[in-house]
Amino acid sequence: MKDSSRALRRNRITGYTFLLPNIIGFLIFICFPVGASFLMSFTEWNGFGDIEFAGLSNYIRLWSDETFRISLLNSLIMTGVSVPVTLLLAILAAVALNKGLRGVKIFRTAIFLPHITATIAVAVVWQLLYNPTMGPINGMLRSLGIDHPPTWLASTQWALISVIIVSIWHSIGYYMVLYLAGLQGIPKDLYEAAEIDGAGKVSQFRNITLPMLSPVIFFTIIMGIINSFKVFDLVFVLTKGGPGRSTHMLVYDIYYTAFQRFEYGYASAMAYVLFAIILVITLIQFRGQKRWVNYS
Amino acid sequence: MSTWTNTGKTTIFLPKRVPTGALIRKMVLYAVVIVVSLSMIVPFLWMLSASVKSEAEIFGFPIQWIPSEFFWSNYKKVWTELPFFTYYLNTIKIAVFTTLLQIVTCSTAAYAFAKVKFPERDKLFFLYVATMMVPYQVMMIPQFMLMKTLGLMDSHWALILLGAFSPFGVFLFRQFFMSIPEELSEAARIDGLSEFGIYSRIILPLIRPAIASLTIFTFMHAWNDFLGPLIYLNSDRLFTLQLGMQHFQSEHATEYGPLMAAAVCAIVPTIIIYFMAQDHFVEGISAGAVKG
Numbered sequence: 001m002k003d004s005s006r007a008l009r010r011n012r013i014t015g016y017t018f019l020l021p022n023i024i025g026f027l028i029f030i031c032f033p034v035g036a037s038f039l040m041s042f043t044e045w046n047g048f049g050d051i052e053f054a055g056l057s058n059y060i061r062l063w064s065d066e067t068f069r070i071s072l073l074n075s076l077i078m079t080g081v082s083v084p085v086t087l088l089l090a091i092l093a094a095v096a097l098n099k100g101l102r103g104v105k106i107f108r109t110a111i112f113l114p115h116i117t118a119t120i121a122v123a124v125v126w127q128l129l130y131n132p133t134m135g136p137i138n139g140m141l142r143s144l145g146i147d148h149p150p151t152w153l154a155s156t157q158w159a160l161i162s163v164i165i166v167s168i169w170h171s172i173g174y175y176m177v178l179y180l181a182g183l184q185g186i187p188k189d190l191y192e193a194a195e196i197d198g199a200g201k202v203s204q205f206r207n208i209t210l211p212m213l214s215p216v217i218f219f220t221i222i223m224g225i226i227n228s229f230k231v232f233d234l235v236f237v238l239t240k241g242g243p244g245r246s247t248h249m250l251v252y253d254i255y256y257t258a259f260q261r262f263e264y265g266y267a268s269a270m271a272y273v274l275f276a277i278i279l280v281i282t283l284i285q286f287r288g289q290k291r292w293v294n295y296s
Numbered sequence: 297m298s299t300w301t302n303t304g305k306t307t308i309f310l311p312k313r314v315p316t317g318a319l320i321r322k323m324v325l326y327a328v329v330i331v332v333s334l335s336m337i338v339p340f341l342w343m344l345s346a347s348v349k350s351e352a353e354i355f356g357f358p359i360q361w362i363p364s365e366f367f368w369s370n371y372k373k374v375w376t377e378l379p380f381f382t383y384y385l386n387t388i389k390i391a392v393f394t395t396l397l398q399i400v401t402c403s404t405a406a407y408a409f410a411k412v413k414f415p416e417r418d419k420l421f422f423l424y425v426a427t428m429m430v431p432y433q434v435m436m437i438p439q440f441m442l443m444k445t446l447g448l449m450d451s452h453w454a455l456i457l458l459g460a461f462s463p464f465g466v467f468l469f470r471q472f473f474m475s476i477p478e479e480l481s482e483a484a485r486i487d488g489l490s491e492f493g494i495y496s497r498i499i500l501p502l503i504r505p506a507i508a509s510l511t512i513f514t515f516m517h518a519w520n521d522f523l524g525p526l527i528y529l530n531s532d533r534l535f536t537l538q539l540g541m542q543h544f545q546s547e548h549a550t551e552y553g554p555l556m557a558a559a560v561c562a563i564v565p566t567i568i569i570y571f572m573a574q575d576h577f578v579e580g581i582s583a584g585a586v587k588g
Contacts, residue, residue, distance in 0.1 A: 008414070008415070014412050015412040015413075015414035015417060016408070017408075018405065018407050018408035018412060019420070020404075022401040022402060022405035022466060029442070029457065030430075032442075037438050040437065096328060096329050101329060106333075107329050109570070110334075111332060116566050117520075117563045117566065117567070118563060119520065121559040124556075124559050128346070128556075131355065134355035135355065136342065143358070177582065180578075181578065226429075230431055230433070232522075236522070236526075237542065254433045254436075255523070259527060275431055275434050
């Protein structure tokens with residue numbers, strides 16, 4: 001009895017010694033800020049004067065804040081369009097690459113290249129590509145006989161779509177790599193058995209590939225939604241939320257409210273709304289996954 | 297039918313009689329993959345080509361991929377008219393320190409979570425995993441206040457400290473540690489090796505691929521970070537490449553050639569690293585999702 005309690009104490013000391021370097025930083029720079037910003041979301045503070053307790057007023061103000069509503073809507077549109085398109089293209093690319101083509105690594109690298117490139121560099125290039133009068137995209141459209149091509153980032157109707165296109169282009173590679181890794185984990189003999197049973201390619205994809213890949217698909221849907229709600233660099237460089245508020249999005253609004261307008265309490269409330277959205281989506285996904293995710 | 301047989305790492309081609317249907321299917325597949333790959337690469341090629349063109353030649357359609365005259369002066373401008381070398385050093389400094397610190401703090405913590413049994417362990421680990429879901433924007437403002445109080449505003453240390461502790465890194469390492477059989481540590485313990493000895497001499501060498509993955513991952517992340525430097529850095533001499541480029545864009549708004557040259561210079565290191573270590577990179581990305 002005494003022996004085991006001594007072993008327990010020793011283990012505890014060992015455990016915490018190993019944890020120490022990380023847990024100090026974890027508590028100070030992660031846990032404390034998470035709690036602090038929750039409290040801040042119930043206050044009014046500009047960083048200098050007194051911190052005033054404001055109850056739920058920040059959250060109530062969000063309801064009638066038009067910019068916030070537009071940002072939320074834009075974020076939702078961005079997510080609703082970019083996530084399905086990105087994941088679909090990524091899965092098709094992965095399945096194609098998994099068919100044993102010559103030069104898989106070259107193709108994989110090509111598709112992955114945008115993802116490892118700094119968003120800011122990518123955004124600067126696309127800004128020039130999108131240039132309405134001189135850019136090569138409209139140059140190409142004009143040569144195809146379209147006399148009045150969209151003005152892309154300069155147009156309130158097209159700006160959001162333009163940002164979404166870049167975001168899809170930038171992130172396909174990341175998800176494709178995840179799918180490729182998932183596909184390579186599927187045992188080959190499953191397909192051989194199906195072939196013997198006379199199953200066609202489509203039925204093999206539906207009955208073997210999709211179910212076996214479902215844990216990865218589940219993971220990528222969650223990550224895709226979360227990442228799309230968090231888009232910032234692209235918006236900051238491409239449009240600064242404009243023209244008008246056509247590409248104003250949640251994280252851009254949080255940044256702007258905190259670091260340009262110095263409304264720390266209000267920005268914290270926005271951040272917690274973002275957190276709540278992510279949390280709800282994740283929980284729904286986890287509930288739904290029982291129905292279709294197959295962990296073998 | 298032709299088949300590509302995958303035997304572990306290498307793919308060998310086994311020639312057999314090829315029916316036309318399969319051949320056409322394969323050709324369509326190639327065509328699709330090539331088109332997709334090209335659409336991913338064309339903006340890069342355009343950037344590369346624009347970086348050595350005169351202002352007049354950058355725009356215009358059809359695109360002249362190889363300029364009639366090479367304007368290497370764009371690159372010279374980037375390196376002489378801007379403190380680009382300083383931006384480079386700053387970015388390297390932040391990325392290297394963040395990465396080193398993260399490898400140390402994450403691997404020791406993951407060792408505690410995977411290999412040491414103590415009562416609060418699983419609850420603590422749950423807390424770590426739970427914070428992975430919290431978006432950065434939630435922590436952003438208090439972190440900013442904290443750094444202000446610590447007097448670390450407009451300093452690289454704010455960025456390095458914030459980058460040094462990552463729940464994701466702990467999670468990633470733990471995944472790898474869990475796959476190492478307990479018998480190995482047990483045997484070493486019987487031989488009288490200390491717990492730190494087991495961690496540093498037995499376990500760490502076994503998870504070299506994981507260390508490589510996290511190194512590349514963290515380095516790339518720190519290198520490409522934009523929001524962090526945007527919040528914490530004000531002085532031009534402290535700017536990272538990503539911030540510096542932004543600054544360049546607003547001040548020399550009309551000079552597209554040098555801007556493209558700057559973009560090329562800023563992304564070359566990450567592309568080189570990717571080519572050197574792409575397998576580790578892929579492993580690092582998929583470790584969380586596939587081994588889940």
